[in-house]
Ligand SMILES: [Zn+2]
């Protein structure tokens with residue numbers, strides 16, 4: 555493609571906006587690799603896409619359980635459907651949505667507006683006073 559050079563390096567911020575975060579799950583133990591978290595304890599910094607992992611990458615859980623090395627071949631793309639608020643434990647479930655707030659069942663967490671606010675934290679004056687708005691960045695995917 556002409557003119558496509560010079561775009562090899564894109565910032566992480568830009569990447570999160572233009573490219574969907576793609577997580578991968580190990581078929582054998584259900585371990586989930588998230589590019590948002592990486593595996594810093596193994597030398598894989600946050601922001602590393604699964605595709606960019608070294609060829610000799612292996613599942614950190616299966617290996618630890620004595621199943622031997624499960625390589626990248628043992629992983630498949632995985633989409634979390636439930637996200638939990640780290641502050642209050644509220645769970646957003648894609649299959650339910652939040653119809654009372656205008657988010658129909660089936661609305662993916664990623665598709666919620668950027669100004670989405672935790673419905674539980676949002677009505678707790680103590681939390682809003684201490685933390686301000688509790689938005690999407692305070693939610694983490696549930697692995698199961
Ligand atoms: Zn595994």
Ligand SMILES: [Zn+2]
Nearest residue numbers: 639642672675
């Ligand atoms: Zn909350």
